[in-house]
Amino acid sequence: MTIDAYTxxxxxxxxxxxxxxxxLGKAEAWSEARRVGPAVLPGCRLIADMYPLARQVQIxxxxxxxxxxxxxxxxxxxxxxxxxxxxxxxxxxxxTLAVLGGIDPALVAAAPGRTIEFPMGPTxxxxxxxxxxxxxxxxxxxxxxxxxxxxxxxxxxxxxxKPDFLGAVPGLEFV
Amino acid sequence: MTIDAYTxxxxxxxxxxxxxxxxLGKAEAWSEARRVGPAVLPGCRLIADMYPLARQVQIxxxxxxxxxxxxxxxxxxxxxxxxxxxxxxxxxxxxTLAVLGGIDPALVAAAPGRTIEFPMGPTxxxxxxxxxxxxxxxxxxxxxxxxxxxxxxxxxxxxxxKPDFLGAVPGLEFV
Numbered sequence: 001m002t003i004d005a006y007t008x009x010x011x012x013x014x015x016x017x018x019x020x021x022x023x024l025g026k027a028e029a030w031s032e033a034r035r036v037g038p039a040v041l042p043g044c045r046l047i048a049d050m051y052p053l054a055r056q057v058q059i060x061x062x063x064x065x066x067x068x069x070x071x072x073x074x075x076x077x078x079x080x081x082x083x084x085x086x087x088x089x090x091x092x093x094x095x096t097l098a099v100l101g102g103i104d105p106a107l108v109a110a111a112p113g114r115t116i117e118f119p120m121g122p123t124x125x126x127x128x129x130x131x132x133x134x135x136x137x138x139x140x141x142x143x144x145x146x147x148x149x150x151x152x153x154x155x156x157x158x159x160x161x162k163p164d165f166l167g168a169v170p171g172l173e174f175v
Numbered sequence: 176m177t178i179d180a181y182t183x184x185x186x187x188x189x190x191x192x193x194x195x196x197x198x199l200g201k202a203e204a205w206s207e208a209r210r211v212g213p214a215v216l217p218g219c220r221l222i223a224d225m226y227p228l229a230r231q232v233q234i235x236x237x238x239x240x241x242x243x244x245x246x247x248x249x250x251x252x253x254x255x256x257x258x259x260x261x262x263x264x265x266x267x268x269x270x271t272l273a274v275l276g277g278i279d280p281a282l283v284a285a286a287p288g289r290t291i292e293f294p295m296g297p298t299x300x301x302x303x304x305x306x307x308x309x310x311x312x313x314x315x316x317x318x319x320x321x322x323x324x325x326x327x328x329x330x331x332x333x334x335x336x337k338p339d340f341l342g343a344v345p346g347l348e349f350v
Contacts, residue, residue, distance in 0.1 A: 003178055003287060003306055012310055046221070046330040112178060117350060127350045131178055135187055136344050143318030144340055150319075151326045155221040165319055169311050175292060175302045 005071055005111035009134055010100055011170075013064035016146055019167025020060065021093045023150060023160050028086045030158045038085035044152050053152045055081075057089045060145035061096040067138030068100055070116045071130050072107035180246055180286035184309055185275055186345075188239035191321055194342025195235065196268045198325060198335050203261045205333045213260035219327050228327045230256075232264045235320035236271040242313030243275055245291045246305050247282035 027041050042054035051059070058081050069076035076099055083089050111130040118133070120126045128137065150165050202216050217229035226234070233256050244251035251274055258264050286305040293308070295301045303312065325340050 003180060003183065005178060007306075008178060008183055008310060012315070015311060016315065046326050047332070050329055120349075125350045127348045128344070128346050131182070132344075132346045135183060136190060137341065137347065139314075140187070140191065140318060140341055141337075143315060144322045144325075144337070147319045147322035148326055151221050151323055154225055155330075157222070162316075162319070166312065166315055169303070169307075171303050171307045172312070173302045174295075175300045 004109045005131060005134060006105045006108040009068055009071065009139070010103070010105065010108060012139070013068065013100060013142065014097060015167045015170070016142070017061070017064060017093050017097055019165060020057065020146060020149060021090050022167065023153065023158075023164050024057070024086050024090050024093075026160055026164065027153050027158050031086065038087060041153065041156060041158075042084065042086060042089060044156055046148065046152055046155060050148070053149055054083055054089060056145045056149040056152065058083065058092065060142055060149065061092055063138050063142040063145065065096050065099045066118070067134060067142070068103055068108055070118060071111035071114070071134060072103050073111075073114060074103060074107065076103075179284045180306060180309060181280045181283040184243055184246065184314070185278070185280065185283060187314070188243065188275060188317065189272060190342050190345070191317070192236070192239060192268050192272060194340060195232065195321060195324060196265050197342065198328065198333075198339050199232070199261050199265050199268075201335055201339065202328050202333050203265075206261065213262060216328065216331060216333075217259065217261060217264060219331055221323070221327055221330060225323070228324055229258055229264060231320045231324040231327065233258065233267065235317055235324065236267055238313050238317040238320065240271050240274045241293070242309060242317070243278055243283060245293060246286035246289070246309060247278050248286075248289060249278060249282065251278075 028038065031038055031041060043052045045052045065076045079092065083092050114130040115127060116130050116133045117125055117127045153160060206213055206216060218227045220227045240251045254267065258267050289305040290302060291305050291308045292300055292302050328335060
């Protein structure tokens with residue numbers, strides 16, 4: 001199996017976002033069973049000064065889409081951040097997966113050596129070599145928002161476990 | 176910059192564990208300022224049926240150490256999981272970093288194609304090709320426990336932000 005800038009990003013984003021979509025599906029079923037509105041969990045937070053679930057999902061999607069596009073040297077479409085319900089957030093993930101599927105893997109694989117510029121919060125911008133950006137900035141950030149989304153749902157009692165976080169691990173056999 | 180099984184693992188583990196150690200240092204200062212005992216935060220959880228902070232840190236350390244050793248085809252020492260205080264957990268991170276520093280990078284880089292076997296919970300074992308294991312099992316699990324440790328501290332009011340989670344991002348310039 002080759003390790004290049006494509007294999008360390010897109011397949012990881014695709015598996016993880018698929019897992020997140022399924023987790024949000026469990027959160028929808030949990031909400032329906034308890035007559036909790038579909039916009040309640042998206043507004044829940046671990047603490048008041050952290051982003052709510054909806055923003056965690058939006059940022060995870062944006063790290064996947066924008067980091068891949070930057071690595072490939074192409075433009076990714078911007079999304080509106082207007083999701084209110086769990087179904088909206090699942091649709092955001094679908095649109096993100098469609099963008100990922102439309103980026104030429106060869107361009108992503110050619111990322112090493114490319115200089116990446118990216119926004120850091122509302123006013124600052126950062127600049128890094130593409131490989132270091134993917135390994136030490138984009139992927140840790142992506143996983144952070146993914147795990148925080150999971151933590152918000154777990155802290156509210158949604159019945160999900162580590163296999164839900166990981167999703168379909170490719171080639172895993174039980175022995 | 177080369178992308179191989181070493182560059183996608185050890186430097187990521189080292190940067191992230193260094194960041195986690197600094198975060199635990201801030202948690203120590205926070206505890207001292209509030210006369211909260213040094214074993215209180217290590218016992219805190221997001222919800223009763225998730226692991227407490229201490230276990231999140233232990234598992235993050237073990238994924239870093241054991242995944243690297245498995246990728247390299249060497250044995251990593253087992254640690255006792257007897258940490259009670261924040262200082263104990265920082266010492267666990269130091270011992271983990273020492274193990275990582277003692278594994279030959281060339282052996283880790285030679286991981287692709289190797290078959291990895293590993294425990295999954297108390298009774299099951301898994302088997303995977305090494306590259307897929309690192310990208311789709313070990314690294315997501317590592318980041319999950321790291322982000323959950325951070326979330327437990329944030330949810331308790333410790334003043335840490337995303338830069339604390341990321342640590343020293345190599346080659347990042349502000350523009």
